[in-house]
Amino acid sequence: MTNLQKSAIVIAINTEKERLGSYGQVATKADVSTATISQMVNGKWELIKDELWLKVGKACGWDDSEWQIAETINYRKVSTICNDAKSYSLFMVVSDKAGIGKSAPLKSYSQSNAESGVFYIRCREWAKREFLTELAAMLGIDTGKSYMHIDKLGMKVCDFFRKRGSVKPLLIVDEADKLKDSALRWFIHLYNESEDEMALIMAGTPHLEERIKRGVRLKKLGFDELDSRFGRAYINLIGATFNCVKKICAANGVNDPATQKMIFDELKPIFKEIPIDKQQVQNVKVVEDLRRLKRMVIREKIKLQNIYI
Template identity: 35%
Template structure:
């Protein structure tokens, strides 16, 4: 059986978006601030959050999902904190989370893909803010759908939306998309040194980091096959 070639690890390159995220993560962590940050799908939000959570202590990174109810959401936070849930009802689970966070040094809770949460789960943001204000940073990350959802919720006077928006400082931060030079630098760091090839990848990936990684690996596999002939 022919052994399949293993592609090397992906090398991180700082971008304006990643630097922006790091700055807000650090601010929220140090001062217990709360932010909402949106960026296009594939802009590198999740990768930046994962990287920050491995570098810095007391960072809880949670990738949210549509099917979560309130209990699952709280249990997932505890699991991300490496804590075994002791309570069985929502109130007990919430008390556990708050008590753990309050004894941590400069804790930060990153709610990734927060726009996937249902209204009932999203309301927990208000409670968490009220109980942890100034003592735990919270960063809510999402696509631009969160902006539209907030605007619609406030316009229709839906329960909780005005309160959530107020606690976010009445502002949702928009990340910049990857620019041409950043994509070329990422290509170079990951083995694509040919400038015309990197420019082609820039036009093909449309600023999507997932597509960019796929295109880089595809071209590297092609280069590998050519050298093996």
């Protein structure tokens, strides 16, 4: 389970406490110890198993009908990337296959860390003006009703982040491969105006990496500078191991081990090298299409519901 889910369950516990009168009564209702409820409420989460969180959450009316994110290898890697970028004010690129699991952990990270200056935008096929207009709206920047020169609009965005330099803001730009060249080149300006004061993570399919590298090779305007600002490095994700798939299934109500194994096998896992430490790697079976995994888990949930009708 993610910290976001756990925080939501704590809110549900406190709501139920107000309704019932005490944490002891909440513990009785959930059939757990008062100490467990106390640890949850006071943020001492390290030793509490996911099964207990689910049990207490359901007893307190926490709605897990929506898709739940599990703390998989990808989730932890994305969180580490975001933490590193934010801590050291880095511009970074995550570029990997569609469906491998980029967007969900990025969005979850932004929601969990919204109060510490993390902002998230999912792109469409925008040119520079369209992108900056949407970004300004997402940031709550007042751009007025009259026409604003595009450079002034860009500076308003830069000023927004500069004023928040004390918290080391992080902007996450998801599906950045959909942006037009003019919008991508604007990140050069953002870097120049806010170097060492903010972080930025661009995420997209392998087309994003290929497009930037091709732009450098063909000497297209701004692409060598863009590549340089992002360290000429492109981060790949891993996918989901069998253990990850089990966590995702359990978080979403599919707890039967045989069903979890069937789902993993049906996704046709491939072998991939996963670093164990700086010197060693291990070949592990992983699945790379988490969107298909989601559909299969939902399919099994529907089957379970129909059994009990």
